[in-house]
Amino acid sequence: MKIKEQSLFPEYAIERLNLRKDKFIITERILEKGDFGQIRKIINLYGKPWIKKFVTDYGVKKLSLKSLNFYLTIFRIKNKDGILKEKRKNTLWKF
Numbered sequence: 001m002k003i004k005e006q007s008l009f010p011e012y013a014i015e016r017l018n019l020r021k022d023k024f025i026i027t028e029r030i031l032e033k034g035d036f037g038q039i040r041k042i043i044n045l046y047g048k049p050w051i052k053k054f055v056t057d058y059g060v061k062k063l064s065l066k067s068l069n070f071y072l073t074i075f076r077i078k079n080k081d082g083i084l085k086e087k088r089k090n091t092l093w094k095f
Contacts, residue, residue, distance in 0.1 A: 008030065008038075009025075009029060012025070019045065024054070024058070024062075026042070027042060027046065027054050028054075028058075028063070031051075031054075031071060048075070051071075052075045052077065055068070055071045055072065055077065056077055056083065059087075060083060060087045061090075065084070065087055065088070068084065069084060072084070
C-alpha cells in the first residue's frame with residue numbers, strides 16, 4: 001500500500017513515511033481522518049488484532065472520543081466503558 005493522501009499527513013513528507021516504522025502515526029491518522037476505503041486498507045495491511053490492540057492501548061491518547069467510541073463498538077472490545085471513562089477523565093477541562 002502506498003500512502004497517497006498528503007492531506008492526512010500535512011506535516012510529513014509522504015515519500016519519507018515508512019509503512020512499518022511509522023505505523024503508529026499512519027494508523028492514528030487513518031483511523032481518525034480516513035475514509036472507509038483507507039481504513040479497510042490499513043486493517044488489511046496491519047491486521048485486525050494489531051488495530052484492536054492499538055485502539056485499546058493507545059486510543060485514549062491518540063483518538064477523539066467519537067472515533068474511540070466508534071472503533072470500540074466496531075471491534076467489540078470488552079472494556080469499552082472503562083476505556084471511555086478514562087478518555088473522558090483525561091479530556092476534562094482543568095482550571
